[in-house]
Amino acid sequence: MFNNGWRSPPKAMSAWLDRIGAGLVLQHPEMLGYDYLPSELIGRDQQLIELASMFAGLENPNSSGRAVITGPVGSGKTALSRRFVEDISRHHGEKRNIRWLHINCRNNPSPTQVMQRVIQYLSPGHPDRGLGVGEILASVRRLLKQSSSHIIIILDEADHLLRKSGDDLVYRLLRIDEDQDSTGSLSLILISQEQILDLFEGAVISRFGRSRHLRMQGYDEEGLFGIAKQRVSLAFTPSSIDESIILLIAEAAAASGDARVVIDLLDAAAKSAELDGRSEVLSSDVQISSMVKAGNHVEIIVDELATHAMILLTAVCRRLKSRTEITSGDVETLYRVVCEEFEQAPRGHTTLWKYLKQFEECDLLVARIDRLNEGRGRTQHFSMPHMLPADLEKHLQPLIKKRLRT
Numbered sequence: 001m002f003n004n005g006w007r008s009p010p011k012a013m014s015a016w017l018d019r020i021g022a023g024l025v026l027q028h029p030e031m032l033g034y035d036y037l038p039s040e041l042i043g044r045d046q047q048l049i050e051l052a053s054m055f056a057g058l059e060n061p062n063s064s065g066r067a068v069i070t071g072p073v074g075s076g077k078t079a080l081s082r083r084f085v086e087d088i089s090r091h092h093g094e095k096r097n098i099r100w101l102h103i104n105c106r107n108n109p110s111p112t113q114v115m116q117r118v119i120q121y122l123s124p125g126h127p128d129r130g131l132g133v134g135e136i137l138a139s140v141r142r143l144l145k146q147s148s149s150h151i152i153i154i155l156d157e158a159d160h161l162l163r164k165s166g167d168d169l170v171y172r173l174l175r176i177d178e179d180q181d182s183t184g185s186l187s188l189i190l191i192s193q194e195q196i197l198d199l200f201e202g203a204v205i206s207r208f209g210r211s212r213h214l215r216m217q218g219y220d221e222e223g224l225f226g227i228a229k230q231r232v233s234l235a236f237t238p239s240s241i242d243e244s245i246i247l248l249i250a251e252a253a254a255a256s257g258d259a260r261v262v263i264d265l266l267d268a269a270a271k272s273a274e275l276d277g278r279s280e281v282l283s284s285d286v287q288i289s290s291m292v293k294a295g296n297h298v299e300i301i302v303d304e305l306a307t308h309a310m311i312l313l314t315a316v317c318r319r320l321k322s323r324t325e326i327t328s329g330d331v332e333t334l335y336r337v338v339c340e341e342f343e344q345a346p347r348g349h350t351t352l353w354k355y356l357k358q359f360e361e362c363d364l365l366v367a368r369i370d371r372l373n374e375g376r377g378r379t380q381h382f383s384m385p386h387m388l389p390a391d392l393e394k395h396l397q398p399l400i401k402k403r404l405r406t
Helices: 011-019 045-053 077-091 111-122 133-146 158-165 168-174 202-208 221-235 243-253 259-275 283-294 298-303 307-320 328-341 349-361 389-405
Strands: 066-070 097-104 149-156 186-192 213-215 366-371 378-383
Touching (some): 045 077, 045 213, 066 202, 077 097, 077 149, 077 186, 097 111, 111 149, 111 168, 133 149, 149 158, 158 186, 168 186, 243 378, 307 328, 307 389, 328 349, 328 378, 349 366
Parallel strands (some): 066 213
C-alpha cells in the first residue's frame, strides 16, 4: 500500500508532541477560558440581587429593564451580566420569550455595526447592507413584535461606542417603543470600566436613571480563592493541585483583585507542571508564572534592604523552598539559626516585625492571619507567591557576605 510519503516521527519529536495537551493536570482546559461561564458566580450574590432589582417585573409583557455596570478589569462585570440574562430568560421562559445578545463595542464601535449584530441575531441572513440605523431599528421592532419576543442587549465596553459616536444609539434603543401600540420590546445593559454616565446627555440620563448604576469592586483574596477552587474543580484532574497551592495563587492575585489573573496563573502553573512531565502542580510552578506576569523587580528591592532584613529573608526562603507557608514563630526561630551561620547577634522581636512588614509592603511576602484553636491570640502565616525562594536565597547570599565584609 502507498503511504504517500508518511514516515513515523523520530522519538525525540514524539516526546515533545506527547507533552502537548498531555492531560496530566488539565482535564478540561476550556474551562480556564475567559469566556467560560460557570453556573455559579463566586462572591457575586449581592450584585446579582441588585441587578435583578433593576429588572423587576420583566416577566410581564409590557415591562423592560436597564442597567449600567461599571468596575475595574477582572471584577466580573461581563460574567455577572451573562449569568443574569441566562438565568432570567430561563426562569421566566414559561411566561415570556426573553432572548439576549452580548455585543462587545470594542469590536463593534459604531451604531450601524451594533444594529447589524442585533438584526442578524434575530433574523440570520436578513438584508442589512445599505440600511441606516433607523431602518434596522424599525426591522428589529417588527421582528420582536411578530415573534412576541423581548430582547436584552448587553453592550460591553460601551465607552468605545459612546466616545466614537455619542449616546444617540442608546437614546434610540431606550425609545424603541415610543408611539407604538405596545411597550417592553427591549432591555439594555451597558458595561464599562469607566463611569460612563458622565458621557450621557441629560435626556439619556433621565430615561436611564442614575439609580440603575451597579458599581463592581475588585475581588478580595477570599473571593479569588473561591474562584480558583471552582476552576480547579472544573478543569483539573483530581488530586493534581493541593489547596495550599490554590491559596498561593489567590495570594499572588490579591493585589490586582482581578479574577483573570487567577485564571492565568492556574493555566500557566498547570502547563508548567505538564511540560515537566508531572501530574502535580508545585508552588514553584505558581511562583515562576507569577514572576513572569508581575515583572521581576525583586533585585532592586532586595539590594536596598538592611543586612539583617536580608538575613531574615534568607531564613524565610529556606523554609519556603519546601513549603508554601511559614508561621511567624518559625520565622524568628530560623532567623536565629541563620544569624549563627553568619556569626551575627540576632535583632529583637520588634525589629524583625518591622522587616516583615516591609517585605509585605514590597510584595516580597504575603501575610494572612489565623486565630489559634483556643480562640485566643492569632498566628501569622507568610508565603512567597511572586518569586522562587531558592532563586531569591541564591541572590541574597553574596549580598549578605559583601555587607558583612565592609
